[in-house]
Amino acid sequence: xxxxxxxxxxxxxxxxxxxxxxxxxxxxxxxxxxxxxxxxxxxxxxxxxxxxxxxxxxxxxxxxxxxxxxxxxxxxxxxxxxxxxxxxxxxxxxxxxxxxxxxxxxxxxxxxxxxxxxxxxxxxxxxxxxxxxxxxxxxxxxxxxxxxxx
Amino acid sequence: xxxxxxxxxxxxxxxxxxxxxxxxxxxxxxxxxxxxxxxxxxxxxxxxxxxxxxxxxxxxxxxxxxxxxxxxxxxxxxxxxxxxxxxxxxxxxxxxxxxxxxxxxxxxxxx
Numbered sequence: 001x002x003x004x005x006x007x008x009x010x011x012x013x014x015x016x017x018x019x020x021x022x023x024x025x026x027x028x029x030x031x032x033x034x035x036x037x038x039x040x041x042x043x044x045x046x047x048x049x050x051x052x053x054x055x056x057x058x059x060x061x062x063x064x065x066x067x068x069x070x071x072x073x074x075x076x077x078x079x080x081x082x083x084x085x086x087x088x089x090x091x092x093x094x095x096x097x098x099x100x101x102x103x104x105x106x107x108x109x110x111x112x113x114x115x116x117x118x119x120x121x122x123x124x125x126x127x128x129x130x131x132x133x134x135x136x137x138x139x140x141x142x143x144x145x146x147x148x149x150x
Numbered sequence: 151x152x153x154x155x156x157x158x159x160x161x162x163x164x165x166x167x168x169x170x171x172x173x174x175x176x177x178x179x180x181x182x183x184x185x186x187x188x189x190x191x192x193x194x195x196x197x198x199x200x201x202x203x204x205x206x207x208x209x210x211x212x213x214x215x216x217x218x219x220x221x222x223x224x225x226x227x228x229x230x231x232x233x234x235x236x237x238x239x240x241x242x243x244x245x246x247x248x249x250x251x252x253x254x255x256x257x258x259x260x261x
Contacts, residue, residue: 026202028209058208076188095208108208111201126193126201134204 003035006055008047013037018051019115019122022081026111026124031056034122036093048093048113063094063109066138072112078125082116091115097135106135 001018003011013035021032031050039045044065050056063070072092074084084090093113097106109132115122154162162170168190173181184192 025205026198027205056209058205075191077191080189095205097204097208108201108204110197111204124201124205126197128193128197134200 001035001051003049003051004054005049005057007057008049011037011049016120019120021113022121022123025113026126028053028056036060045096046093048095059096059098060093060113061096061107063092063107063112066094066107067109067136070109070132072114072125072127073129074114074125078114078123082114082121082123083119084114084116089116089118091117096138105138107138108134109136110134 001013001015003013005011017037018033018035021034023029024031028050031052033051034048035051036046036048039047039059044061046060046062048058048060070092074090078084082090091114093115094107094109095111095113097108098104110127110129111124111134112127113122113124156162156172158172158174160172164170167187169185171183171185173183175181186192
């Protein structure tokens with residue numbers, strides 16, 4: 001499908017790269033459909049671009065790549081909303097926040113996006129887990145962003 | 151807002167399936183037990199506010215990247231990403247929650 005974006009212009013994305021949020025993301029309740037594509041060749045990061053809002057895009061990363069021990073305890077409420085029956089059908093994404101001077105990059109591990117890979121339905125889940133905060137500093141990625149290596 | 155006064159051990163029922171019990175009070179903190187079906191999501195309000203604020207910050211930040219690295223962004227995607235480009239499964243683990251009531255600490259005993 002063709003998606004109009006402010007940042008990337010007019011882009012073509014395959015249908016399987018589109019996810020539908022069963023509820024909008026917190027703070028963006030009306031934005032339900034997003035497409036995912038790599039930040040750059042070989043990059044661990046992805047863009048999550050709104051299909052309904054040309055100007056809305058998030059940088060995301062599969063959190064296991066940066067936090068190997070990361071685990072999400074998904075409540076039945078969330079699993080049911082996503083029609084998720086098996087853990088292996090789930091993928092996780094963490095949103096990244098970059099400070100205005102691009103010096104600090106943090107990952108939000110307290111509010112991951114859970115995707116059902118079979119149905120491409122997704123939901124942002126708020127974790128009540130003291131191990132995870134909304135701002136986990138990513139020192140190595142911050143450096144890579146500043147040096148343009150990412 | 152309905153405000154109720156409860157003694158320790160007393161229960162509030164919400165509908166047929168949700169029970170809230172005041173477990174204990176210490177100074178300004180109240181321990182509250184919640185018994186609810188697994189399909190009902192229970193989460194502390196301030197966590198939802200924190201994630202909402204972080205989402206807004208995350209939506210702003212990439213503009214910095216566009217300025218910093220304008221040359222490598224803004225290119226149309228020539229080839230669609232493969233399915234494999236989307237993070238694969240196996241990243242999550244779904245653990246069974248321990249049975250029994252979930253407890254949430256709150257500083258507000260009256261709401």
